[in-house]
Amino acid sequence: MSNVTVCVRFRPLSSKEKRDLGDNICIQSMDSETFIIKDEKEEGFTFSFDKVFYEESNQADVYEFLVLPIVRDTVNSINGTIITYGQTGAGKTYSMEGPNILESDEKKKGILPRVVDGLFACIKTSADPTKYTVKLSMVEIYMEKVRDLFDLSKDNIQIKESKTQGIVLSGATEVIYFLPLSDTAEALQSLSSGIANRAIGETQMNMASSRSHCVYMFTLNQESISEKRVKSGKLILVDLAGSEKVEKTGAEGRVLEEAKTINKSLSALGNVINALTCGSPAKANHIPYRDSKLTRMLQDALGGNSRTALLCCCSPSPSNASESLSTLRFGARAKHIKTSPLVIKVSEEKCSKKNGDASGTRDESFEKILEKMSERLNDEDIKLLEELFIQAGLFVDPDSEEDLESAIQDVVQQTISSLMKAVEELRSTVEMLQRENNAMKGRLAVAERCDALPGKNADFLQKIFGFLSSFIPGM
Numbered sequence: 001m002s003n004v005t006v007c008v009r010f011r012p013l014s015s016k017e018k019r020d021l022g023d024n025i026c027i028q029s030m031d032s033e034t035f036i037i038k039d040e041k042e043e044g045f046t047f048s049f050d051k052v053f054y055e056e057s058n059q060a061d062v063y064e065f066l067v068l069p070i071v072r073d074t075v076n077s078i079n080g081t082i083i084t085y086g087q088t089g090a091g092k093t094y095s096m097e098g099p100n101i102l103e104s105d106e107k108k109k110g111i112l113p114r115v116v117d118g119l120f121a122c123i124k125t126s127a128d129p130t131k132y133t134v135k136l137s138m139v140e141i142y143m144e145k146v147r148d149l150f151d152l153s154k155d156n157i158q159i160k161e162s163k164t165q166g167i168v169l170s171g172a173t174e175v176i177y178f179l180p181l182s183d184t185a186e187a188l189q190s191l192s193s194g195i196a197n198r199a200i201g202e203t204q205m206n207m208a209s210s211r212s213h214c215v216y217m218f219t220l221n222q223e224s225i226s227e228k229r230v231k232s233g234k235l236i237l238v239d240l241a242g243s244e245k246v247e248k249t250g251a252e253g254r255v256l257e258e259a260k261t262i263n264k265s266l267s268a269l270g271n272v273i274n275a276l277t278c279g280s281p282a283k284a285n286h287i288p289y290r291d292s293k294l295t296r297m298l299q300d301a302l303g304g305n306s307r308t309a310l311l312c313c314c315s316p317s318p319s320n321a322s323e324s325l326s327t328l329r330f331g332a333r334a335k336h337i338k339t340s341p342l343v344i345k346v347s348e349e350k351c352s353k354k355n356g357d358a359s360g361t362r363d364e365s366f367e368k369i370l371e372k373m374s375e376r377l378n379d380e381d382i383k384l385l386e387e388l389f390i391q392a393g394l395f396v397d398p399d400s401e402e403d404l405e406s407a408i409q410d411v412v413q414q415t416i417s418s419l420m421k422a423v424e425e426l427r428s429t430v431e432m433l434q435r436e437n438n439a440m441k442g443r444l445a446v447a448e449r450c451d452a453l454p455g456k457n458a459d460f461l462q463k464i465f466g467f468l469s470s471f472i473p474g475m
């Protein structure tokens with residue numbers, strides 16, 4: 001059992017921060033793991049992480065410490081996940097991609113192109129002939145929908161769970177590279193075309209702000225020809241959209257809606273981490289993975305079935321101290337997550353069976369779920385639940401009682417909250433109708449009284465009452 005690796009990276013001051021507060025910074029380095037940060041009231045907080053990368057750090061330093069061990073694990077069939085987290089404009093995308101994914105400057109290259117280099121370089125010259133393939137999928141979570149960045153027509157990819165593969169993106173495009181025939185330039189070209197499809201917007205904090213969470217999924221398969229065995233390792237890179245205080249970023253209209261959705265899914269991520277690190281080890285508490293697409297997608301990484309590393313990106317400026325503090329607190333909490341990733345070895349026989357029945361998996365599992373539930377529920381309830389499962393895009397492992405229970409619990413919770421919402425809407429509609437009804441009654445009474453008056457007086461009074469009733473409700 002090991003912990004999630006958590007590192008912090010402070011980017012250099014931006015030109016805006018320099019303009020506002022000169023060269024002032026709110027952090028004081030103690031060593032390569034510990035620093036003190038001062039908040040707006042000049043109160044100091046000490047933090048320690050696995051490693052701190054200060055403003056002068058290089059992209060290569062981050063890769064070598066945080067990412068390279070996980071790339072090596074992937075080659076040894078241990079799943080890995082690397083997440084960049086932090087305030088908008090804090091340097092997540094810069095760390096992940098570099099200034100440009102096709103950047104040829106060796107010093108500026110980000111994590112992503114270095115991972116491609118690392119995975120493509122894994123081919124060993126051994127006596128046992130092995131076929132190597134790397135599969136790449138790329139999706140973004142935009143406004144709570146998972147979109148395929150290699151095929152924009154697939155704009156609602158479902159997240160499913162498989163016993164052997166963990167969390168999978170059902171139907172997402174997979175670009176396959178056969179090594180050593182394919183080269184890294186090919187993969188970088190695909191990544192560049194996917195990145196061009198990502199939702200980007202301009203805010204006051206960042207000229208090119210990511211408005212979505214971006215997930216890069218690499219699967220490395222090593223098929224030993226003599227042993228008829230496939231070793232498979234999955235490496236997921238996640239460039240999160242940044243948390244933001246909308247009053248600071250000046251978000252309006254669509255950008256504001258995006259910001260609200262981003263903040264909501266990041267708080268769901270915080271809740272999952274709290275649930276994972278607060279509960280007593282003896283009693284497994286419910287982890288709300290299904291509260292957002294992001295947490296569902298990161299279930300393996302957070303749930304301990306993957307080697308996970310988190311890069312918390314921060315601004316060193318006093319003007320962003322409170323956001324940096326909240327990022328650091330998130331990182332400190334995440335540090336307590338325990339992981340114990342398993343080596344994934346898939347036999348040839350199992351592998352072909354799995355590929356063969358991929359389309360039938362959903363129906364089969366649904367049938368099993370319904371069969372289990374039929375002992376407790378009547379036909380109508382079962383139909384309703386089936387409908388809810390489909391609408392919620394839920395997929396559970398039919399053999400796991402725990403997964404089944406948690407899916408039912410989630411569906412029930414979702415249903416209760418949507419019913420409460422519907423009741424609330426209904427109540428406000430009834431209130432509005434009652435108000436309109438009273439107003440109509442008032443107008444009718446006035447009209448009747450006016451009718452009793454002779455000729456011109458009646459017309460005049462009716463006009464006056466009509467005019468007043470537009471200001472005074474219930475008249």
Ligand SMILES: Nc1ncnc2c1ncn2[C@@H]1O[C@H](COP(=O)(O)OP(=O)(O)OP(=O)(O)O)[C@@H](O)[C@H]1O
Pocket residue numbers: 010011012014086087088089090091092093094095099206208209210211240241242243313
């Ligand atoms: N370590 C760094 N060195 C030099 N420039 C950096 C560094 N980190 C970030 N920057 C610059 O800061 C700006 C914002 O960075 P970036 O786009 O990576 O932020 P972000 O965290 O991805 O924000 P968002 O959540 O809005 O997408 C960019 O212009 C980027 O080039």
Ligand SMILES: [Mg+2]
Pocket residue numbers: 092093094208209210239240241242
């Ligand atoms: Mg970004």
